[in-house]
Every structure is written in structure tokens, then in C-alpha cells.
Amino acid sequence: MGPGVPWYLAVSGTLFAIGATGVLLRRSPLIVLLSLEIMLNSGNLALVSFSRLFGTVDGQVFAIAVMAVAAAEVCVGLGLIVAMARRNLPLDVDLLRELRG
Amino acid sequence: MGNFLVWVIWILAALACLGTGLAVVSFSNPFFSALALIGNLASLAVLYLLASAEFVAAAQILVYAGAVMVMFLFVIAYLGGRADTPWAGGPGWMQLGALVAGAALLVEVLVALLLKAGGRLSDEAAVPTSFGSPAEIGKLFLTDHLLAFEITSIVLLVAAVGGVVLGTKASAEDDGS
Amino acid sequence: MMVAGAWLCLLAPLAGALAITLAGTRISRRTAGWVSTLSVFAGFAGALASFLATAGRDAADREELSTAWTWLAAGDFRIGLQILVDPLALTMMLIVTGVGGLIVWYSMGYMAGEDEERRYFAYMALFVFSMLMLVQGGNLLLLLVGWGLVGLASYLLIGFYHDRPEAVAAAKKAFLMNAIGDATMALGFFLLIAKTGSLDFTTAFDAASRGELSSSTTNLVALGLLGGAVAKSAQLPLHTWLPDAMEGPTPVSALIHAATMVTAGVYLIVRTHPLFEAAPDVQHLAAVIGAVTLLVAGVIALVQNDIKRVIAYSTMSQIGYMFLGAGIGAYSAAMFHLLTHAFFKALLFLAAGVVIHHLAGEQDIRQMGGLKRFMPTTSAVFLIGSLALVGIPPLSGFWSKDAIIASALADGGALGWTLFVVALLGAFLTGLYTFRLYYLVFHGEPSQCVLDHAGGHGDHAHGPESAAAHAGHSHAEGPQSMLIPVGVLAVLAAVGGLINIPGLWHPFSSWIGEVAEPLVEPSTGQDYLTSLIAVTLGVAGILIARSAFGAGRELVASPGVRAALEHKLYFDELYDALFSRPAQALAARLRDDVEAPVVQRSLVQIGRGTREAAGEVARLQSGLLRTYALAIAASVVVLAVVFLVVR
Numbered sequence: 062m063g064p065g066v067p068w069y070l071a072v073s074g075t076l077f078a079i080g081a082t083g084v085l086l087r088r089s090p091l092i093v094l095l096s097l098e099i100m101l102n103s104g105n106l107a108l109v110s111f112s113r114l115f116g117t118v119d120g121q122v123f124a125i126a127v128m129a130v131a132a133a134e135v136c137v138g139l140g141l142i143v144a145m146a147r148r149n150l151p152l153d154v155d156l157l158r159e160l161r162g
Numbered sequence: 163m164g165n166f167l168v169w170v171i172w173i174l175a176a177l178a179c180l181g182t183g184l185a186v187v188s189f190s191n192p193f194f195s196a197l198a199l200i201g202n203l204a205s206l207a208v209l210y211l212l213a214s215a216e217f218v219a220a221a222q223i224l225v226y227a228g229a230v231m232v233m234f235l236f237v238i239a240y241l242g243g244r245a246d247t248p249w250a251g252g253p254g255w256m257q258l259g260a261l262v263a264g265a266a267l268l269v270e271v272l273v274a275l276l277l278k279a280g281g282r283l284s285d286e287a288a289v290p291t292s293f294g295s296p297a298e299i300g301k302l303f304l305t306d307h308l309l310a311f312e313i314t315s316i317v318l319l320v321a322a323v324g325g326v327v328l329g330t331k332a333s334a335e336d337d338g339s
Numbered sequence: 340m341m342v343a344g345a346w347l348c349l350l351a352p353l354a355g356a357l358a359i360t361l362a363g364t365r366i367s368r369r370t371a372g373w374v375s376t377l378s379v380f381a382g383f384a385g386a387l388a389s390f391l392a393t394a395g396r397d398a399a400d401r402e403e404l405s406t407a408w409t410w411l412a413a414g415d416f417r418i419g420l421q422i423l424v425d426p427l428a429l430t431m432m433l434i435v436t437g438v439g440g441l442i443v444w445y446s447m448g449y450m451a452g453e454d455e456e457r458r459y460f461a462y463m464a465l466f467v468f469s470m471l472m473l474v475q476g477g478n479l480l481l482l483l484v485g486w487g488l489v490g491l492a493s494y495l496l497i498g499f500y501h502d503r504p505e506a507v508a509a510a511k512k513a514f515l516m517n518a519i520g521d522a523t524m525a526l527g528f529f530l531l532i533a534k535t536g537s538l539d540f541t542t543a544f545d546a547a548s549r550g551e552l553s554s555s556t557t558n559l560v561a562l563g564l565l566g567g568a569v570a571k572s573a574q575l576p577l578h579t580w581l582p583d584a585m586e587g588p589t590p591v592s593a594l595i596h597a598a599t600m601v602t603a604g605v606y607l608i609v610r611t612h613p614l615f616e617a618a619p620d621v622q623h624l625a626a627v628i629g630a631v632t633l634l635v636a637g638v639i640a641l642v643q644n645d646i647k648r649v650i651a652y653s654t655m656s657q658i659g660y661m662f663l664g665a666g667i668g669a670y671s672a673a674m675f676h677l678l679t680h681a682f683f684k685a686l687l688f689l690a691a692g693v694v695i696h697h698l699a700g701e702q703d704i705r706q707m708g709g710l711k712r713f714m715p716t717t718s719a720v721f722l723i724g725s726l727a728l729v730g731i732p733p734l735s736g737f738w739s740k741d742a743i744i745a746s747a748l749a750d751g752g753a754l755g756w757t758l759f760v761v762a763l764l765g766a767f768l769t770g771l772y773t774f775r776l777y778y779l780v781f782h783g784e785p786s787q788c789v790l791d792h793a794g795g796h797g798d799h800a801h802g803p804e805s806a807a808a809h810a811g812h813s814h815a816e817g818p819q820s821m822l823i824p825v826g827v828l829a830v831l832a833a834v835g836g837l838i839n840i841p842g843l844w845h846p847f848s849s850w851i852g853e854v855a856e857p858l859v860e861p862s863t864g865q866d867y868l869t870s871l872i873a874v875t876l877g878v879a880g881i882l883i884a885r886s887a888f889g890a891g892r893e894l895v896a897s898p899g900v901r902a903a904l905e906h907k908l909y910f911d912e913l914y915d916a917l918f919s920r921p922a923q924a925l926a927a928r929l930r931d932d933v934e935a936p937v938v939q940r941s942l943v944q945i946g947r948g949t950r951e952a953a954g955e956v957a958r959l960q961s962g963l964l965r966t967y968a969l970a971i972a973a974s975v976v977v978l979a980v981v982f983l984v985v986r
């Protein structure tokens with residue numbers, strides 16, 4: 062009935078690749094965070110699909126935990142971005158290079 | 163007929179998912195990217211419903227699309243013009259590298275799925291109608307995965323405190339400067 | 340008992356040395372001296388116990404090899420920490436600890452008040468231990484260990500007065516020349532391991548005596564051993580270090596460079612006699628080297644003016660006799676002479692030490708004279724020692740030296756006759772130089788130096804006569820700790836030879852003969868004939884010396900010969916030009932051309948290169964977040980590929 066699990070996993074993998082490309086490609090930290098969200102969601106989709114495959118609910122439980130963690134992460138990340146903006150730092154990951162060796 | 167409908171909905175939702183995903187990555191205006199992400203989350207919720215994960219779908223809409231994305235939109239609105247940075251830049255080889263990495267990941271996933279997993283992914287288990295209900299999930303959260311539950315709540319607490327600290331510090335220095 | 344005594348003998352001096360070293364300045368100097376002396380005498384007790392136990396056994400049963408543990412195991416090659424107790428080893432043990440103990444006791448008086456006295460006593464105990472390890476070593480490797488250690492102890496003791504550059508140079512010279520010998524010995528051992536796979540005495544000796552080794556192998560091994568023996572015993576051509584070694588304190592000269600260490604070469608030849616017998620040419624070479632050294636040392640001694648140097652050349656000459664004996668196969672005769680020589684040579688050195696001590700460090704015999712009046716006891720013992728050295732009956736030297744000369748006569752052949760004549764000539768020379776020394780030091784008018792040092796003691800009308808009564812009193816000839824050992828040695832030098840009288844009884848020859856059967860045995864008639872000639876020649880030498888002294892003449896008048904002899908036949912200059920200068924020039928060239936530009940510059944280059952490479956690597960840390968993220972993504976891709984492929 063409906064598409065099988067491999068289809069879901071294909072979508073999940075493709076989303077992951079898209080998200081990864083976004084993280085690597087964009088310079089605005091906001092867009093990077095958004096791409097990061099896409100990756101997390103793709104993981105969630107995979108978890109739910111496998112839970113459907115094996116018939117156990119643990120995958121969905123894990124997906125909910127991931128959601129909670131993602132929310133926490135966004136909270137902190139946005140806090141950082143706002144702090145940076147308040148200090149008039151450029152919102153460009155290429156220009157923020159104090160980690161330079 | 164029912165099967166056909168399921169397939170149609172599924173394909174539409176999947177296409178929407180992927181399309182909005184690409185949109186998030188491509189738009190130069192972060193506001194539009196955030197809106198595209200909301201659409202992504204919604205289509206994902208549909209997919210969850212089709213996979214008998216009702217509670218997860220609901221949580222997705224309420225929490226993710228409802229709260230998290232609203233936070234994002236707040237910040238984007240606050241930052242206004244400062245958020246408009248060029249689409250891509252930096253070393254040329256970085257762009258190429260990024261695209262190659264993304265493509266490689268994609269290929270790998272597809273290879274893993276199609277060639278390696280073989281037939282093992284096709285036997286779906288039979289599930290009762292109460293499969294994705296809150297009762298089931300709640301039962302697991304409070305028995306097998308109690309530790310994860312508690313730790314997650316601590317993580318949320320820490321994030322909340324951290325957000326406040328970041329905000330307060332910033333405001334203190336801002337007032338002082 | 341036999342083995343336990345031997346282990347006690349070996350380890351007691353080591354314990355003494357360690358005790359003194361560890362106690363450091365917490366013990367007084369006298370205590371250090373007593374610890375050293377008593378540890379050596381404890382060793383003597385052990386050796387004596389072992390000797391009595393061994394003598395009590397049957398003749399065939401007198402050899403025991405005792406292993407403490409397996410020390411070295413490399414493949415099939417195993418070496419144990421072994422000691423061998425047999426008549427030969429016991430003889431050496433008794434000599435080393437007995438004479439050594441007396442000399443260390445003597446040093447307590449001689450070295451009293453010296454700087455760093457405790458260090459001296461620690462070194463002396465170390466030396467005794469090393470020498471015992473050499474003679475007791477149950478296999479060739481341990482012998483080599485002892486060999487090296489005595490070289491070290493010799494270096495430390497010769498250079499004891501390390502503020503004096505001459506002493507330091509002499510110590511270096513001794514060590515270097517000994518190192519040459521060590522190297523040849525080691526090469527010989529390597530060859531032995533290669534051919535027989537072991538350094539055990541029995542394996543090596545059986546292989547040699549059964550003819551299992553090729554003649555080139557035996558010749559090379561024997562040559563290697565001979566090289567070591569020649570270096571250690573200061574025979575030509577590796578002899579130049581011994582006169583210089585007199586820079587060390589007099590007891591050191593007595594112990595190391597007269598009684599024990601320099602005789603190690605003779606011991607080596609007797610111990611490894613099967614190897615030498617399998618290489619007869621090398622054995623005869625040893626005899627020839629001994630003969631040549633005998634003569635050369637004898638003539639050089641005729642013109643030396645330092646009391647210790649005369650005795651040193653005399654040592655060299657007497658060891659030449661021992662080499663001669665060992666070289667023709669008269670092993671027990673050589674060992675007998677080793678024994679008696681230890682007695683009378685140590686006596687001579689110690690008596691000379693009393694003289695030097697009395698004259699506050701004066702060693703030039705031209706400054707001495709007429710000491711007999713002031714030091715009659717010393718004069719008497721010196722006379723005893725000198726007569727023993729020349730070989731006047733019934734003193735000890737007579738019995739042993741004539742045994743060797745008679746063996747040369749018994750050997751016959753061209754070699755035997757040549758050696759016989761040379762040995763007799765040597766007896767004549769011995770008489771000459773020994774009594775030149777005696778007369779110049781003790782007879783005649785007292786010199787100014789003697790009067791200066793003896794004058795203060797002259798108001799004792801009964802002064803030096805009752806030296807024994809005033810034991811320990813500084814107005815006596817010397818402290819009791821110095822005079823008693825001298826007295827004991829005088830007695831031994833006088834009667835020590837009576838343990839082997841040809842024709843009557845020969846316990847010593849049979850004793851040594853169990854280990855090393857002699858190749859030649861003189862008949863009683865040959866013995867008596869030789870003795871007659873040798874004694875006559877010796878007495879002739881004494882009389883000529885006496886008349887030369889009476890007339891105030893020097894023994895060697897012709898200036899050219901005198902100059903050559905005073906320069907010790909120019910050996911030092913030769914070695915300097917042949918070896919020392921080129922080596923120094925080469926070292927300087929290497930330092931300028933190789934070390935500075937290549938080695939030191941390369942270090943700088945390595946530093947610079949490392950820094951540059953680090954700079955290149957640091958460029959990886961661009962600080963760009965996206966680069967780091969790309970790196971992570973790439974790694975994930977690679978890992979996934981690996982997993983996919985492998986599984």
C-alpha cells in the first residue's frame with residue numbers, strides 16, 4: 062500500500078545531500094542554520110521510515126528527541142547571531158576567521 | 163483507488179519536500195529561505211502521516227513549523243538588511259568542492275539503498291492502528307527511553323538558559339558601549 | 340667449601356669497594372682504609388679456604404666450574420656467570436689477595452693525609468675485584484670482562500693525582516695501549532665464536548687440541564690473545580706505558596704494575612695454553628717477544644735516574660722472563676717466577692715507597708745516597724729484594740728464574756739455545772742495574788736531600804734502630820702499617836722459593852702441572868748447570884756495579900748509547916710520529932671538513948626546515964568555517980565509500 066520504505070529513504074538521502082550542499086555553499090549564517098535544519102529533518106524522516114519498517118515505535122521516539130534537540134540548537138544559534146549583529150560583526154562566515162592558525 | 167491516491171499524495175509531498183529544500187538553499191533573501199523551510203516542514207509532516215507516525219507529524223507542525231520557524235522569522239525580521247548577504251562566494255574551489263561533496267553523498271545514499279540493501283528494505287511489518295499514537299510513544303518515553311526523555315529536557319533547559327545569557331550579556335554590553 | 344671460598348674471595352673486595360663508595364664522606368679516611376684492607380684480606384681468607392679444600396682432594400678432582408646464572412643468551416650462544424676454581428686460578432687468587440692485602444694495608448700509612456684518600460681505597464678494592472674476576476673467570480668472556488675492568492682500575496689509579504697533567508697523560512697512555520690489546524683479544528674471541536660457537540674454556544680448548552680448527556684460525560686467535568697479553572704485560576712493542584704509569588702512587592705501582600695486573604698476560608697464556616700449543620709459531624713468538632723485552636728493558640734500566648722507573652723496567656724485564664717461559668711451554672716455571680716476582684718486586688716497590696715517603700717525595704736517585712745509616716731496616720729489606728731479583732740462592736728469585744733458564748736449555752734447538760743465552764745475559768744485566776740502584780740510594784755519603792730529611796730525626800741517638808719500638812711514631816722510618824707488610828714480604832721473598840727445589844721436591848710444579856702440562860722439563864743436571872752459570876753472571880754484575888759505584892763512574896759511558904737509552908730507545912718518539920700525530924691531524928681535518936659544515940649545519944637546517952614545513956601546514960588552518968565543514972563532509976564521503984566497499 063503506497064510506496065515502500067526505500068522510497069522514503071531515497072527522499073531522506075536526497076534531502077540530506079541538499080542540506081549538506083547548503084551548509085557548504087552559503088555564506089550567511091542564517092541560511093547555514095536553515096540548511097542544518099534540513100539535514101536534521103532528513104534524519105528524522107529516515108528514523109520514521111525505519112520505525113515503520115520494523116514495526117517498533119522507538120524510531121519515532123528518537124525522532125521526537127531529535128526535534129527537541131534541534132529546537133534547543135536553533136535557540137542558541139540564533140542567540141549567537143543576534144549577539145554578533147549587536148556587536149556589528151559582519152554576518153558572513155568567510156569573514157569570521159579568528160580560528161585561523 | 164485508495165492505493166493510487168496514496169501514491170499521488172506521496173509523490174506530491176515528496177516533490178514539494180525536495181523542491182522547497184532546493185529553494186531554501188538557493189534563495190538569496192533569507193526571509194524567502196525561511197518561508198521555503200516552512201513549506202518543507204509541512205510536506206515532511208504529510209510524509210510522516212503516510213508512514214503511520216501521526217504524533218510525530220503533529221509535533222512537527224506544532225513545534226518545528228510553529229515555534230522554531232517563528233523564532234527564525236523573528237530574528238530575520240530583526241536583522242533586516244544586515245541579513246542580505248551574497249548567495250555564494252569565497253574561493254571558487256569551495257563551491258566546486260561543496261557541489262561535489264553533495265553529489266557524492268547523494269550517489270552514496272542511492273547506491274547504498276539500491277545495491278546494498280537489496281530486498282531487506284521491502285518487508286514492512288504489519289502495524290496495528292494504534293501504531294503512531296501518543297499512547298504508544300508516551301509508553302516508551304516513560305519506560306524504555308526514560309533517560310533520553312530526561313536528558314532531552316535538561317538540554318532544553320540549558321538552551322533556554324543559554325539563550326537568556328547570550329541575550330542579557332549582549333544587552334549589557336550594548337548599553338555600555 | 341672449594342667453591343664457596345672462591346665466591347667469597349671474588350665478592351669480598353667488590354663489597355668493600357661498594358661500601359666505601361656508598362658511604363662517601365660519612366666514614367673517616369682511616370675507616371675507608373680499614374674497610375678496603377679487611378675486604379681484601381677477607382678475600383684472602385676465602386682463597387685460603389678454597390685452596391685448602393682443593394688441596395685436600397685428589398689430583399684429578401681439582402677443577403670445578405661454578406655457575407651463578409646464565410648471563411647472556413643469544414641464539415645458541417650461551418654464556419654464564421661462571422667462576423673456575425682450579426690450581427692455576429687458586430695460585431693467582433692467593434697472590435692477588437695476599438700481596439694485594441699487604442699492599443692495601445701499607446697504603447693506609449703511605450696515603451695517610453692525602454686528598455681524596457677514600458677514593459683511592461675504593462679504587463684499590465675495585466682493582467682487586469677486577470683482577471680476581473680475570474683470574475677466576477670461568478669462560479673467556481668473563482676473563483675479558485675482568486681484563487677490561489683491570490684496565491679501568493689501572494687508569495683510575497694511575498691518574499689518581501688528577502691535578503698533575505703528567506699523571507693524566509700517563510693514565511690515558513696506559514688505557515689506550517691496553518685498549519689495543521683488548522681489541523686484538525676481542526677479535527680473537529669473535530673468530531673463536533664464529534668457528535666454535537662458544538667461549539667456554541673446554542669447548543675452545545678441545546677444538547684446538549683435537550685439531551678441529553684450521554691452522555689459520557688457531558694462529559689468528561692465538562695472535563689476538565698474544566696481542567692482549569703483550570699490551571697488558573707491557574712487553575715490546577706495547578711497553579711504553581709502564582714507565583709512565585709510575586706517576587701513580589707507589590703502592591699502586593707495587594700492586595698493579597709489578598705484582599698482579601702486568602702478570603695477567605702470563606696468566607692468560609698459561610690458561611689458554613691449548614690454543615697456543617695448537618699455534619706453535621705464535622707461542623714461539625711469545626717467547627721471542629719476552630726475550631727481546633728482557634734485554635731492552637734491562638739496558639734501559641742501566642741509565643734511569645728515577646727509583647721507581649728503574650724498578651719498572653726491571654718488572655718489564657722479569658715479565659719478559661715469564662713470557663719466555665710460557666712461550667716455550669715451561670708453564671709451571673713461568674707461574675713460579677710470577678709468584679716469587681710478586682713477592683720481591685712488591686717488596687722493592689714498597690721499600691722504595693718508604694724511602695720516598697721518608698724523603699718527602701724525592702724520587703731522583705742522584706739526590707739520594709747514604710740512606711743506610713738512617714734507614715737500616717729499609718736498606719736491609721731492599722737488599723733482600725735486590726738479591727732475590729738477581730737470583731742469588733737461597734732467595735726466591737734464584738729458584739724460579741733458573742727454572743725458566745734451564746727450561747730454555749732443555750728445549751734445545753736454535754730457538755732454545757738463543758733464548759738460553761739471552762736469558763743468561765739478562766741475568767747479568769739484572770745484577771748490574773739492580774745493584775747500581777741499591778748502591779746509589781743506600782751507600783756512599785749522605786746527600787744534601789737525605790741530610791735535610793733525616794737531620795731532624797738525628798737527635799734520637801737510638802733513632803731508626805728501634806723503628807719497630809717506635810711504631811707509628813713519625814720519627815721512625817715509617818708508620819707500622821707500612822713496615823709490617825714490608826717485613827712480611829721480605830720474609831716471603833727470602834723463603835718463598837723453597838716450595839720448588841729441583842731434584843728434591845716440586846709440589847708447585849705438580850700443582851700447576853695439573854692444569855698446564857709443561858712442554859719441556861729440564862733434567863736435574865741441566866738445572867744445576869744453569870744455576871751455576873746464572874749465579875756467576877749475577878754476582879759478576881753485582882761486583883761490576885759495585886766497582887763502578889766505588890769509582891763514581893756511570894755504567895754506560897759512551898754518550899751516544901747513553902742518549903739512546905735515556906730516551907728509551909726512542910719508542911715514544913716513534914709512536915708519536917707514527918700514530919699520534921697522524922691521528923690528531925686526521926681528527927682536526929674531520930672536524931673542519933666534516934663536523935662543522937655537515938653535522939652542525941645539518942642540525943640548523945633541520946630546524947629551519949621543520950619550521951618552514953610547519954608554516955606550510957599552518958596554512959591549512961584558514962579559519963574559514965566552510966573549509967572545515969567541507970573537510971568533514973569529504974571525510975564522511977570517504978568513510979561511507981569504505982564501508983560500502985568493505986561490507
